[in-house]
Amino acid sequence: MSNPIRNRIKAHRRVRAGDLVVHELNYRLHNHYQSDALKALYREIGFARSLLAFELPDRRLKLIDGHLRRELDPDMEVEVEILDVSEEEARLLLLSIDPLAALAQEQEQIRDRLMTLVPEPPAELVAAWSLTSEQILKASEPKQPLKGDPRPPQFYVLITCRDEPHQVELLRRFKAEALDCKALLA
Numbered sequence: 001m002s003n004p005i006r007n008r009i010k011a012h013r014r015v016r017a018g019d020l021v022v023h024e025l026n027y028r029l030h031n032h033y034q035s036d037a038l039k040a041l042y043r044e045i046g047f048a049r050s051l052l053a054f055e056l057p058d059r060r061l062k063l064i065d066g067h068l069r070r071e072l073d074p075d076m077e078v079e080v081e082i083l084d085v086s087e088e089e090a091r092l093l094l095l096s097i098d099p100l101a102a103l104a105q106e107q108e109q110i111r112d113r114l115m116t117l118v119p120e121p122p123a124e125l126v127a128a129w130s131l132t133s134e135q136i137l138k139a140s141e142p143k144q145p146l147k148g149d150p151r152p153p154q155f156y157v158l159i160t161c162r163d164e165p166h167q168v169e170l171l172r173r174f175k176a177e178a179l180d181c182k183a184l185l186a
Helices: 032-044 067-072 087-102 108-117 123-130 133-140 164-176
Strands: 009-016 051-055 061-065 077-083
Touching: 032 067, 032 123, 051 087, 061 067, 061 077, 061 087, 077 087
Parallel strands: 051 077
Antiparallel strands: 009 077, 051 061
């Protein structure tokens, strides 16, 4: 018989976010797309996911997952799921949680259906849903005009619309704001 899966969750505790110890080996950087999307989600829904930590010998809590949530508002009281793990096990989790989630395959038809059921998501969330890691990296690179090119650089925003009426609605809104925009169909 195989070993049963152990439950390593030992408690939940509400603490001030700034009192959580940042893990010195957290290798994830949080770009402005992610930060803006999380802020938008906080505005729309509120705080809805606990942070993950383990207890140090001095009883302080050290983060495994939730560094950006801690940074956004250090004075916010947050729910923390506390694990009964060693420092070594915490490092294994630190390396594994986000990559495991990224391995999931996307079912585009179900995702597209879900998007139609969310009436007016904030633009920051829509951007985060549609950007890939490569696009974020490319967008973060500084743009340099070609030497001798007299034209100034142009910057674009591409917005994925739910359907044609949504596209028309956005075009009208942007044109009313005197923005230079055009419709594209891919």
